[in-house]
Amino acid sequence: MIQVKISFQLNGDAVTAEVPDHTTLLEMLREEFELLGVKEGCGHGECGSCTVLVDQKSVNSCLMLAAYVNGRTVQTIEGLAGxxxxxxxxxxxxxxxxxxxxxxxxxxxxxxxxxxxxxxxxxxxxxxxxxxxxxxxxxxxxxxxxxxxxxxxxxxxxxxxxx
Amino acid sequence: MKGFTYHEPNSIGDAVNLLNDNGARASLIAGGTDLVIKMKQGKSEPEHVISLQSIPGINEIKYSGEELRIGSMVTHRAIEQSKIIRDKFSLLADAVDNLGSVQVRNLATIGGNICNGAPSADTVGPLMALDAVLLFEGPEGERSIPITEFFHGPGKTAQAANEILKEIVIHDLPPGSCSRYIKYTRRKAMDLPLLGIALVLVSDGAEDVCKEARIGLTLAAPTPIRATKTEEYVAGKPLRSSAMWDEAGNIAVNESSPRTSFRTTSAYRKKIIQALLPRAAFEAIRRLSEQQRKG
Amino acid sequence: MAKVLEPKTGKPEFHTVGRRIPKLDALEKVQGKAAYIHDLKVPRMLYGKILWSEHAHARIRKIDTSRAEKLPGVKAVITGYNTPEIKTGFFKDNPVLKKDKVRQFRDEVAAVAAESEAIAEEAVRLIDVEYEPLPAVFDPVEAMAEGAPLIHEDKDSNILKLPWKLVCGDMDQGRSQADFIVEESYSMPWVTHCCMGSSGCMAEFHANGNLTVHSPTQIRYLAQRDFGDAMKALGLKGKRVQVVNTAIGGAFGSKLDTYPFEFITILLAYYTGRPVKLVFSREEEFFATPSRQKVDARISQGCKKDGHLTFREVEMVLDNGAYTSWGATTPSVMMMPISSLYKVPNIYYEAKCVYTNNIYATAMRGYGNPQATFAIESQIDTLAEQVGIDPLQFRMINVNTPGEITPQGFQIGSCGLKECLESVRESLDWDNKKGKQDGRGVGLGSLIHVGGGARIYKSDGCGTIIKLDDFAKVTVMSGATDMGQGSDTVIAQIVAEELGVEVDDVIVVMGNTDMETWDVGAHASRTTFVAGNSALFAARKAKEQILDLAAPLLQAAKEDLSIKEGNVFSRSNPEVSMQLARVLRALHFKTGGTQIVASHFYDPPTQMLDREMKGNFSVAYTYGVHGAEVEVDKETGHVEILKYVIAMDVGRAINTMLVEGQLEGGAAMGIGYSLMEELKADQGKILNPNFLDYKILTFPDMPDITSIIIETEDQFGPFGAKGIGEPPLVGSAPAIANAIYDATGKRVRSLPIIPEKLVAQEDE
Incomplete structure (x- = not known):
């Protein structure tokens, strides 16, 4: 399987993951990083349950390929509490x-x-x-x-x- | 979702080559908000996905005083927040204000909205009324297509399989212009239009006569259309006459051929054209009055 | 924030009851730490996936699973042909895996368990099924006709054999006494729950043959019983079934029954010997979760010149879909408003539930009441207009009152309907706004619902076990279920109030059939009332034990002792006092010591409905009134809600903030039902299985809600409380329809009231 290597800032930490090319950001966050606060409500960007911040902007992580966040910063609910x-x-x-x-x-x-x-x-x-x-x-x-x-x-x- | 190889070329030329080499097996991804869903549903199963996000120069909004150039990778959010677009091309700002959610607008691009060829695309009606020109890059170089000639049917466009949309070019509107886009939806937010009415009007100033009207309608026909008969009727008529606009609504209804789907009926879409064309016109005219007051 | 109208008797002093205490698990939930079925993962867990039917009605000629079986990572492929037969539904008409034929698009034809979700999905695609399509029927009226295709060939008709008929008084007399009679037809569409967390479960067999099912079910104990059928079929009769709740991502009745997917998961776990989890995609949630059924109703009501109602007659046809679930029993609840909303001496009601090749019908918040109330309360306005009495005044003339026994035999205790009507009149500025038909209008819809449990099973009970530890921390083990409504918090408040401790000192353990005592389930708006009473009486027993044993320690008479703020003290001499924790330790750490444990099983003193469908099946009844002010765009038909008010007689608000949460959430669901929600189907196939085309309200669609909480202090409720889970959506549709009529003069008798219906009428 084709794997893509993704390095990014996740909730303040520099992290790297290798996932199949077709992995969505949602899948990577839940499965590779066990950030289960990122919820899949519909998978189609219609409910917002999977909202995370990428470079401080809110996005539907279910609609975004994981590869997109290479070199960017991602914040999830788990990164919110101090x-x-x-x-x-x-x-x-x-x-x-x-x-x-x-x-x-x-x-x-x-x-x-x-x-x-x-x-x-x-x-x-x-x-x-x-x-x-x-x-x-x-x-x-x-x-x-x-x-x-x-x-x-x-x-x-x-x-x-x-x- | 089926597996694929992800590419992120750094130039438009590389992207065109990748597209040309892989033909029908490749898909371009801009914001991804449509393609990712289609891939999840198995409606699109490309072997290669070519991202346009690292290509320089196609994610900017540039205004020269004579023309507005919007890069195909400009997001709806960027259009929403562009002062120049809100001030001078307000119908385009109207189009993105209630397009999907903030989350979707942060990802989705104007290029994607156009190239998908969806009959419900919100930016298309306004771009039709603005007489926008689409600039493509292909193996043979650049090609430009007026947006009014771009749509051939639902999901069908004039875009060749190995071409990439680079820019949308819009000429400045003449003095005395005003505009408005009304998206009529069942639900207030997170909805597709049941009908879209985009309208650019040019007042002659002194006589308050409508010198020119450009009317783009979405979902009034199988593809987005210009209501040319209505435009002809309106040209030369008193701008602020409600009777005139009511008649314009009737003409627009007659030159439209909306379809009945599970979302609504053809008859209701016609009702909306009739009801909202005059409203869109008067809201545009109100903007003109405000501009004039501001001086 | 709500306005609370308290009883005139004056409010007793409470230290936790009535307070706006945040939901106990909110801290976890705002950090994303609550674990839903989607988040559950255990070692060696497999993923299950179902192959759904591609026809609404067809014979299964052949199922070839060989390609799926060969796919690496696939651990089991099951069909109706290689598993023992298990049937679900209260008529046991729904085989969990279909054999011979399918009866709806969503029928379960085969299922797989695989190492990953992706492999399971791929495997399902590799199963080849040959079908022979059969003539299908999608309209219940056509399905009743002679010669219609039979959905279940072992039955002689598509009409379910259910005795939904209620006759009270003398209908001939009722009709003859009426000076005005209105007769109309109403129709209500298929709508669905739209829980934000989709359905799913995880099943796991233990070495000893016992089964654990992790599930967001609303009915742990009924599920435990139902899953016993699977155990029996698998030759594991006598083995134990444990049902454990995950966090529940919304329920609203959707998880009130057991469904084929749960049994399929159990089968997959059995055949693979590994834990198997099966979770629905959003699309599956839309088309495979049973929903609120379509109802067509003919209704007539009559009244005298002075406005007094003389009779009400309702006949209904319910589209049951292909199988039975609780949807087929909703007429038992529809009877309640039909017989007992306002004083109506003569009642006739009859309902037919009809099998079709559509999706099938289950419980949904309100359980038939929203459909019945839409018809009744819309028509009340029409009748009032004919008589020439203001609709609010018309309702006042017929208003229910405390102490009344309704024709169906309900013993009405507390009843704040009159106060609710008065509050809505004031809040909407009714007298100034009503009757102008100038594009703006006001309307209202009253409601009655069970508020003190509902005896639809032989037991309507709930058990509670309470223990206190050495630090005076209280653990409450309750059979109740929290699906977000806040029953955890309400139970903690009730116990804290009774024991004289702080809510922070109480934890409520729920959701594990091995750990608490039985409860019939989170339905019928019964949890605050029934589980609340159960917790209250258990706490009272614990308190008795404490005071008994503390009396010698404090050298005081037991009757003189009380507990407050974590101290046991003498009421006559408050200086005689000891920390509760010290009392508990003193009782524990000595030879022959003891700890405080108390339990109570509360079953409300109610009756099952008899053969004539009469009896007092709830201890208390909740009344309320929805009011709306709308503006209607005459050209487009667009309806804008300008103001929305709910006045609800809740008995007593144990937690005002959570009550408001129910009122606001119910209103959102009710407004959606009124204006835009509808599951659309073409030949039985759902056309809008997504949040884009099945439209629930978004933020901008939802107006602020004026909540008016009326406290009538019910004599049987815990601290006077009655249930309010469902009523907040029951009166919405008539309130909005009546407001639209007041704005435009147009009466729409079918839901949802989409703009098309308002402008189409204008053309006529």
């Missing part, structure tokens, strides 16, 4: 605001929100909705997810009681 498991403010906000039910969409949601806030630190509720439109959730009706993202204000703190 040392000693200190949660990212977005993670804290999702917990506190009840934005998590079954949780399958949650890692992708949080990564999408991360990318959104990096570009627009103070989005309106509508900007949050449009910025995260590529992430489907069947449990929450999205309201509490909007609450959670809205609560994470400029400077990265999680404050206030939300709406």
């Amino acid at each position: 040392a000693q498991g200190r949660l990212d403010p977005l993670q804290e906000a999702f917990v506190k605001h009840g934005a998590v039910q079954c949780g399958f969409c949650t890692p992708g949601m949080i990564m999408s929100a991360k990318a959104l806030l990096a570009e627009n630190p103070n989005p309106s509720r509508d900007e949050i909705r449009w910025g995260m439109a590529g992430n489907l959730c069947r449990c929450t009706g999205y309201v509490k997810i909007v609450d959670a993202v809205e609560s994470v204000c400029k400077g990265g703190c999680s404050c206030g009681e939300g709406s």
Whole structure:
């Protein structure tokens, strides 16, 4: 089988993997690196569960060939919490605001929100909705997810009681 | 997904050679958002996949004051964030604003959107209305094709198997121009258009007469079309007359031949043309008024 | 954030009940650490894959598996011809691997186990099946006709032999008393659950012949019983079956039954002697997971001039698809709103479930109630208009009240329907907005649902075991299932409240049939009520034990002792106090010491429906009202939801935030059902097995929700709580349809209300 060698930064570490050419980024992250927080919800880029950041931009890892990330940086949900498991403010906000039910969409949601806030630190509720439109959730009706993202204000703190 | 050999050439010439050598066994990959799905579904099973991502010079947006040149590897996200496109070619910004998700727009390219030949492609209606010209590189060198002549049927285009789209060239719009693209969908986001209406209008300024109208329709026929009869009717008429635009809607309906699919009916698509053509026009005109106010 | 309307009696002082406590497993889930079936991997695990039928109805002439068997990495290829027969479905009409013939596109024809998913997929492609197509039938009405192709040739008709009929009162009298009668037809489409995590399971046989199945099932104990059929067929009768829940990536009723794929996985594990995991792709999830069925209903209701309803008559035809699952029993729930939403003295209901060559029908959130309520509540508006009474006022005239016994025999205890209607009236500014037909409109839909369990099995019970360790940490082993709705948290809050400890001191262990006691499953909105009561009574027993034994230690009378904030103290003299942990250690570390362990099995005091389908099958009933304000684009028919409100009588909100989560999530599903969701099929083949063409709401489609929580404090519920899992989607469709009517004067009687239906009517 034809293998491609891929070197990239993964959650802050320089890593290398050799995978078949047709491996998707999702498959490589789950199978080679056991980053099981990257979820496959549809495999077609229609649900956003597999969202990761490549060079700080949100992408559907199910639609991307692993070879694409050679020389790039990749961040997954596992790379979000800081040392000693200190949660990212977005993670804290999702917990506190009840934005998590079954949780399958949650890692992708949080990564999408991360990318959104990096570009627009103070989005309106509508900007949050449009910025995260590529992430489907069947449990929450999205309201509490909007609450959670809205609560994470400029400077990265999680404050206030939300709406 | 079937196995394949992945190539990442560093020049357009190398890419053309790889494509030429492998013929039908090769597929180009740009953003991958369509090809990867087709490969997963077994609808496409190339032995060679040639990535265009490391080819220099085809992922830039350049504006000279006379023409806009968009590299085929420019992502929808880059178009969305381009100030020059939003200011001067706003219908193209409209087209990418609600194309897939942010995640898809970060990957998917304008070249891919065009070359797939999908009847629902969001950028195509606007590019038709902009009279865009597609610049290809092949073994024999460059070739340019007006986008209005590019689509032959669903999934069928004028692109030769060994050609690569390099650039999309759009001439600057005349003074007094305004534009709008309306994508009509069932769901607000993450949806394909049931109908797309793209429109460029040129006002003569003083008399408020429509000097020129260019109307691109997607899903109004088996391929994207220009509503030429409607354009002829509108030219020379008072720009802000609702009666005129209602009649333009009727003409557009008559020159369209939308199909019925499981997504919706031909009759409903016609309803949408009738309802939204005037709205697209007035939204474009509103943009013109805003520009004029800003001076 | 929700507005909470508390009972007038004043709120008792709680220290955890009612609080917005984050879901216990949210911390894990936000870090991507929860393990779903997709994430499960054990040494030597193989991957299973199913070959699905390519015909809706055909004879199987030949299955040639030889090419698949030769593929390196393939460990087993099974068909109906080389495995013992196992049948599923409550009519046992669904062989897990089809022999002789297939009856729908998604039929299981063969299956493989292989070293990787890719090999398994390739192997499935190498299986050659020869079919002889048979005439098929996809319309239930055609399927009932004389000479229609028989789906099951051992039966003499496609109509299922199910006694779905309810007669209450005197219909002739009901009709003759009516001054106004409206008769209409309604239709509701196939829709599906769309769990973000697809279905799957992993089966593993142990050296002693026992079986473990890892599964996101909602019914561990019924699955355990069902999987016993596989054990029997394999000659392993008497061996033990353990069912272990993985994290559940959404369920909504889809995992309320056992399905062929699970038995196939068990068979593959048996024949290979290795653990086998089988997980559906998204496409398989769409076409192979049974769904909410299509229903066609004829309904008529009549009332007097003063608005009092005199009768309600409903006849339904349900497309059952090719096999039985719980879908065929949904009329048992449809009867509930038909007989008991508002005071209607005379009731007639009859439903036919019909086999067709379509996909088949299972449970989905609401269990028939959304379909029935769409018809009833849409028609109530039409009737009210004919009589000339405001629709909200019309509902008030007929409103259900506490203490009522409905014609079907339901004993209504707490009932906040009136308060719900009043709240929605205020929230929507009903009196100012109603009746303009100017493109904007308001509408509402009331609902009733079981809120105190539902006795559809011989047991509606749930068991709990509670233990306290030497540090006063509490472990609750509950038979309940959490599929995201938050039952883990609610149970912890109930136990913490009763034991006087903090929620942080409680862990809830669920999801392993070897470790806890029986529960019938996460269905019928019953978990907070039934598992909550079970946990409450177990905690009460543990508390009794503690106080009994602590009395001598504190030299106080037991009756005088209480536990609060982790301390046992004397109520008459609070200075007499000891840390609970110290009490527990003192009881443990001595000769003849003891530890605190308590258990309770709670089965609600209810009745099975009798032969006439009457009886009080739930201890409590939940009422609610959905309200919507919409704007309709007259030219395109596009419907925009401007405001959406749900007022729900929840008895008591154990956790206000989780209640809101149910209301908001249910509304999203209900709005989707109303406006865009539909499984489309051509000759039985699903045309839209993906999230692009099966449209659930996206973020921008979903409005903010106004949640109004009405607390009526049910006398039987844990701290007064009633179940609310399903009601949040039940009233959506009529609320939206009624609002559309109010905006446009157009009545749409079929779901989903796509814009095409609104402009098409304009042409007529």
